[in-house]
Amino acid sequence: MEVSMTVNGRAVSADVEPRTLLVHFLRENLRLTGTHVGCETGYCGACTVHVDGKAVKSCTMLAVQAEGADVKTIESLASNGNLHPVQEGFWERHGLQCGFCTPGMIMASVALLDENNNPSEDEIRHGIEGNLCRCTGYHNIVRAVEYAGAKMRGEEPPPPDWEGGE
Amino acid sequence: MATTSVMGGSVRRREDPALIQGMGTYVDDLQPTGVLQVAFMRSPVARAKITSLDTSKAKEMPGVAAIYTHEDVAHLGPLLAQVQIGKLRPLLADGEVNHMGEAIAMVVAENRYQAQDAAEAIDVEFDVVKPIIDLKEAASDAAKVHDELDSNILHTWTYHGYWDALGLEDQTPQVDAAMERDDAVVVSLEMKNQRLIPVAIEPRSVMAEYNPGYGRFTVHSSTQVPHALGGAISKTFGMIASDVRVIAPEVGGGFGSKLNVYNDEILAAFAAKDLGRPVKWTETRREAASSTIHGRGWVGTATIVGTKDGEFLGYKLHALADMGAYSQNFTVAIPLLGLWIASGQYKMPVSWTVDCVVTNTMTTDAYRGAGRPEAIYYLERIIDAYAREIGMDPFEVRKKNFWQPDEFPALMGCGFALDSGDYASNVDKLMEKADYAGLLRMRDQARDEGRLVGVGVGSYVEVCGFGPAVLAEIGFSWSEYGLPASFNGSGLVRVNPDATVTVVIGTGPSGQGHETTWAQIVGDGLGIPVDKVRVLHGDTREHPMGIGTFGSRSVAVDGAATYEATLKVREKAAKIAAHLLEASATDIVFENGGAHVAGSPAPRVEWEAIAKAAYQAHTSPEDVESGLEAHTSFSPGNATWPFGSHIALVEVDPDTGNVELLRYVGVDDCGNEINPMIVNGQIHGGIAQGVGQAMFEDAVYDSDGNLLTGSLLDYPLPTAADLPSFELDRTVTPTDVNPMGVKGVGEAGTIGTAHTIVNAVVDALEPLGVKHVDMPLRPKRVWQAIQEARG
The missing domain is CATH 1.10.150.120 ([2Fe-2S]-binding domain)
Structure with missing residues (x-):
């Protein structure tokens, strides 16, 4: 399935299996490995990212559910070398x-x-x-x-x- | 602002900039071209004969590169273990399974989804056998777990008989005679120290590559012991160690769970070689629960005998310790760590027996504290019960029986001597910090109002800094993995031509901040700023020898080695500086990035000039060899024995049984400190894991051997909302076992906490007559205890 979204301010799109988790899409397709997988059950929170401004556990969401969304990961937090x-x-x-x-x-x-x-x-x-x-x-x-x-x-x-x- | 000073300074961690930006590299982040992914088909039952195993259908699934079963890997033998008592784990199930989660087949496929699909398509049939789960049932030998073993009791550790060469006295008759005294008060409790799942938040992960041209493995693994893993792989595949490079990049927590060499690591290497492609496996959380080692799992009866006025006359423990189905790494040796601190901080005869029992469950091994939290729990709980029995303050009882400051080194009945301590002063400082008297008044007032408020106290001593070379004689070494047969420390210090410093150490940190602490040790020793020091670890190609990080050993042993290497480098640098300054080497001092003659700051020579001179023969003194580095091994003469005491304040809701932890105060003593900020952090985390055991965590198998706690929903960890801020302080009693006077602090918090919490809850329930509640103190269990007490 084709999926498109904005990740850390850039438009991205890819062809993924429908069952691909958002966290795997971020880590394996986009190589944004700062978002971690700790439990795959939404309990540990290591995979927390922001989707449309809200903190979301990205192992509980399919990549295709983020279609059109604005996603921010840890890699986007510091700007111009300045830490958040x-x-x-x-x-x-x-x-x-x-x-x-x-x-x-x-x-x-x-x-x-x-x-x-x-x-x-x-x-x-x-x-x-x-x-x-x-x-x-x-x-x-x-x-x-x-x-x-x-x-x-x-x-x-x-x-x-x-x-x-x- | 955190200081930038060195030894004893809270220097901000050098590890952090990458980690807080999501740029640290953990094994699962690696994705080399062509990497294949592994999924294991694991046993859904605890005990069975495998009557048929058919992978043909699964092999036809999309993306599958290979599926391996026992026959494919039988030639590699079972998984190597350091302590080879009990049945060793087959790499893949050999016609039978002995615990839920045992690996039966290994699927290698193009991606993790396909690998999992194929694992689920494997056809397997079992002839299920009734498993043996209950420890007492197993210890009775009514039925055996492994037919080929004589007994389900693999080994029995006793206080006097664990090391024949020491010729230790059996103190059991002394303890028994004390019980017969007219004035004897005997208090006894049967208590569980439940099985736990370590739950490092980073699941274990391994990525293996093999280059047939060079004949070399490169294996990235989330391990605390990269050199042991390298040794195990080279031995298993009949290679020289130099052809196996193991790298532990960032390791996301370990707590002992990554101190084993695992079958999946060996199998990933096998598959990478067989398929000629990189092979990666990352465990799921459910696999981490069922197939990565567990800890604790004891049931036992502790008995103390003392006089009516609080003098201890003897202590006895008989416990069963659950080993699980197969022995890995140190499995059977873990209770031995508890034996060494069986008598705690107290001068009294001890009779201590722990039977190591095999069951149809996952292997147990070292989990933070490893044998020591169990031993201290039984001792400190029974002391608490005894103090209640004779109506004496629990701290007063302890202080009455502590080894006194002038008695150190204090030779214990187990043959080891406590290195240094001032236990009573430590307790005094804690009582003052917590306002103990005020807490007791508050508790009594709450009791008068009908509330269940409790104040719990506890002390501990631990044994750290492994280790003394003599321990190799009883198997405490990595000799089975082909490493030098003792747990020596190792540190290499190199001043580079540009006057920066490279430090290479044999530790395997998983969050302990070694890159910062070691930069402080070396930077301070050489008078070079810490930001010019780079610390390398976790790569077997960089360092000739590494024992790894466990048992709170790193600073006390490898840190000491690095310190001594630093002194050697400084000695040589002094000769060069003296040559450049036309002075005597014995007069040279180093500070602020350069050297000068003591007492006369000018003239001065900068480290840049010294380093440059060291690498060019024509500018260095004639009798000094080129280069500026030293490697030192350090062999401590004794372990180190950190200690401390803690106080917990709790309130129990009588209607729900809910326990609220209101305050937690600790005064710990780990000897000298290099970075107090990091020491605090280690104690914080340790306390949280102790609270976890006391109040939340419990790894449960049902009688059919099903693990009921395979996810974080069923295995609750403490959350931020469950814990208060911790109130810490320290006493400082340096050790003379190593030149820095440091003792180690990684496990202190955990060893000091569980009994303190339980003592507090029992104190809260004392008005109801409750004598003991087994951990974890979840609401249901506490509520039941309240109901039973109320009849």
């Missing part, structure tokens, strides 16, 4: 270890902050509970999102909590 505040937050606050859940976690966090750039810790935790991380215990992911929120509000982020104990 969420990417910067993950780096500054050690919000990642193995990095495998990270692209999905960042895309989910961006969607969260796009809706509310001043979330409470509880709102952050519930906002990303659809994305699993096995390395960080989420502690520093929450700090990373707090950092990014502050940056997006034009405020100074809180200092890291590993300095001088917590």
Whole structure:
């Protein structure tokens, strides 16, 4: 089947098997391998991308369902060599270890902050509970999102909590 | 801003820029021209004879390149294992299956969809046999799992008898005699330490290529042990190790699950050679659940005997540990890691017996902590129960029985000595940080209001830094994979002609930040900025020897080796600098990217000039060989023994049994720290996995051997919404086992947590008279405990 969509601002089209998952289309046809597959059941969130501005788990969607859609992946987030505040937050606050859940976690966090750039810790935790991380215990992911929120509000982020104990 | 200082500084990770932009390379990202994809046909039943296996129809399916069954690979033998006790896994099922998910046939096709279609088209018929799943039933030997083995008990580990050469005393009579004392208080509980699925978020993946012209394999694998895999492939195919290059690129979490050499890795190599094309396999999450190793899986009875005023007189454990159907890598040796810390931080006689039992389930092996969380769980839970029995504060009981600071090194009954520790000070710091007294007041007030609030405490000591060369005598080595027969550390430091530094290490990180930590070690040692240091790992062609990353060993052993190599390079560089400065080498100091004579900052020679001189004979001193590099192996004389103590605050909803974790406070001691930011991160993740075991995770087989928890819907991991922010601090008790005084921290959080949570929930339920609830403490189980207690 022929499928056409916009991915990271570029028009793309391809002939795919109807059963091709969006995540496989992104990874294997377009070679955008930053979007990861962790569970194929929509539970872990490693495959999170934005479809028409909403965070979507791309392993739960067929490529053909994204016909005509505007898709954004982790590769589109930094612009002109400048990291997105969420990417910067993950780096500054050690919000990642193995990095495998990270692209999905960042895309989910961006969607969260796009809706509310001043979330409470509880709102952050519930906002990303659809994305699993096995390395960080989420502690520093929450700090990373707090950092990014502050940056997006034009405020100074809180200092890291590993300095001088917590 | 994170600092850019070096040793002891929270340097931002060098790994991160690629990873946060989706540009890190994991194995499944590789897609070389002509790559074929693998799908396995796996057993849907736990135990059966295979009465017919017909792949002819499947072979005609679109895109299929080959389908292999046991006959095709029988000549390669079973999967190599380091500890060869029990039945080794056939690469593909040999006429019978022994656990659900066992690989029966391997399909290689043009793409993953076609491979899966063909796997489903294979005709197989089974003569199903009743499986043996229950541990106690298996241990009774009423029926055997493998006819060719004498017993379902593959091996029994005892505290005194595990290593004959040590001539250790059997302390069982001491423990038994203590129980007969008039003033003895004996507390005993049967407890489960349930089977877990490691669930690295990156599924395992392998991509093998073979070039017949060069006669070489190149294998990319998501592994913690690239050198062991290279050794296994070279041995299996009768090749020299140099002709097998194994690369572990970014590895998306491991936690022990990628510390095995797996049959799929050997089979991918076989198929790549047979078909002359690259062959890739990436497990599905369901396969990860059924066919990648599991951890834990113990049931046992812990008994402690002490006086009424809190003095421990002895400890006894008898447990059954589930090995699964086939032995891989270290399977049967895992409980031995628990044995070494059987007595915890306490001075008392120990009688400890763990039977290793085979069942019709997936193999168990090292999962974060590996034997140590189990051992500490039983010990720390029974200490908690004992403290309740005699009505003493659980921290007070612990402090009364700790080894004292002046008793280190403290020789334990298992023959090893705890290297260093100040356990009571560690507890004191935690009590102050958490405001323990305030927590207890809050709990009591809540109890008065009829709420179920609990404060749980726990301590732990672990054994890390594998390892001491003597362990090779009892099989703790990679000798079966053809590597040097001990777990020495290895580090190569090379100052390049442009004064940048290349560091090559034999570790296999999966998120631990080695590229940053090692840059700090070397940069600090040479006075070269960390951004000029590049750290290479995970490629057998780059490094002569690598043990891999597991057992919290990397910094304590390979880091120490790298540190010593750094010192050697510095010594040589000092000679060159002295030559250039016309000074004495013993007076040279390095700082800020250059060298000068101590006490006189000028004249000064930059590293650029030193490096250049080292590579051109006419500018280097006559007695100094050209080049500027050193490789060092490091063999520690002892393991390291990190420790710590934790406090959990929980509230239980009496109507639903739901447990809410309100606070989690930990004071850990891993000796000196190189990067506190990374150390914090390791402890955070470890705690989360400990909470996972305590509250959520449970790998369940039904009595027919069906794995009921094969997806993340059935096997819940902690989410961000389930956990609080963690409150951490540290005490620092350096070790003298290695020159940096570091102990290791990868598993600390996990080893310290599960019992702390359970102790907290039991504390919350104490007013109801509940003595114990087995993990995981999901609402239904806790609710049932409440109902039973209320009669």
